[in-house]
Structures are given as structure tokens and as C-alpha cells.
Amino acid sequence: MVRRILAVPAGLIAGIICITIIEKIGHQMYPPPAGAGSDDMVAMKNYVAQAPFMALFFVIMAYAVAGFVAGFVASKVARNGKHTSAAVCGVIFLCITLYMMASLPTPIWFWVLGIAVWGLVFAGSRLALKTKKI
Template identity: 50%
Template sequence: MIRRILAVVGGIITGSLAIWLMETLGHYLYPLPKGIGPNNMAEFKEYVSNLPFPALLLVIVGYALGAVVSGFISTKIGKDGKNRYALICGVFFLLATIYNMVVLPTPIWFWILGIVVWILVLVGYRLALNKKTI
């Protein structure tokens, strides 16, 4: 039972780190304007609504990386070959993504990719099952 919980927690933590790394890169490439902080929601929404396509795509790439990493790590920790840990991680991140898309102004293509990308937890799951991987 503990291993199952740790599998999901480990997948969520490592997936979050992967997303954070990509979003940090995005903030480096597309920094917040001076005087605007992420705690001021009105200003932050304005910033997000004016982001160029590559900046938003970088967020989707971060989600994709997070999905694969969380699926992989949760499966490796689970050690029973079942995809349930990856799927639980995927549902968790999907709900968080939907919340973010509701709160922040994002275009329709971002909504579509932001939802579909979480199926990539199953790619991480499959990679974890491959005996040739780490």
C-alpha cells in the first residue's frame, strides 16, 4: 500500500519538477514586465494574454515532459507493471491544467493540447516497462 502511494506522490513530484523547469525556461525567455508580479492576478492575466505562440507552446512542451516523467517514475516506483499510478498522475495534472486554463486566458488550441497532452503519461508508463531503459 505504501509503495502505491509513494508511486503516485513520486510521479506527481517529478512531473511537477519537469513542468517547473520548462516554465522557468519560459519565464527566462519571456520575462514578466517590470513591476508585474504573479501575485497580481489582473496584471498576470494581461501578461499571459499577450504571450507569443512560442511561449505558450513551451508550456505545452513542459506539460508533455511532465506527463512522460510522471508516468515513468510512478511506474518504476510502483514496480507491479500496472498503469494505474501513471493514470492517477495524469488525472491529477489534467485537473490542475484545466483549473489553470479556466483562471488564465488561453486560446482554444492551448485548451485542446493542454487536455490531450496528459495521455503521454502512458508513454512514460510504457518506457518504464521497457527493460532496456534505466
């Protein structure tokens, strides 16, 4: 029971680490303007509205890797042979993503991919359930 409870935070933490690392790589390649930070939503909206395709695509790649890793970690920690913990991680990340996409002027392709990639929690979970137990 404790493993199933801890599985969701473990998956979320693993996913957040993936998002942070990949987005930092994206910011190195496509740096946002100096004023565009998480505390200045107007500057962030202006940046997202004018950001190059690859700057936004790095966010999608971060979400995809995070979804897979979160599903894998959550299922490994839970060790109950089910996708439940991975699904909870996916739903939490999806809700956060929907909020961010509604807050920022993201293009339609970003909405489609931003929603779809969180299904990768099931691919990560499936791999975790197939591999040898740790």
C-alpha cells in the same frame, strides 16, 4: 502496497520539477512583465492574453515532458506492472491544468494541447514497464 502509495507523489514531484525547469527556461526567453506574478492574477491574465505563441508553447512543452516523466517515475516506483499510478498522476495534473486554463484567457489551441499532453503519462508508463526493473 507502500510502493503503490508512494508512486503517485513521486510521479507528481518529478512532473512538477520538469514543469518548473522548462517554464523557467521559457521565462528566460520570453520574460513576463515585472508585475505579472502568481500573486497578481489581473497582471497574469493581461500577460497571457498578449503573450507570444512561443511563451505559451513553452508551457505546453513543460506539460508534455512532465506527463512523460511523471508516468515513467510513478510506474517505476509502483513496480506492479500496471498503469494505475501513472493514470492517477495524469488525472491530478489534468485537473490542475483545467483550473489554470479556466482562470486565464488561454487560446483554443492551448486548451486542445493542454488536455492532450497529459496522455503522455501512458507513454512514460509503457516505457517504464518495458525497461529492466530497478
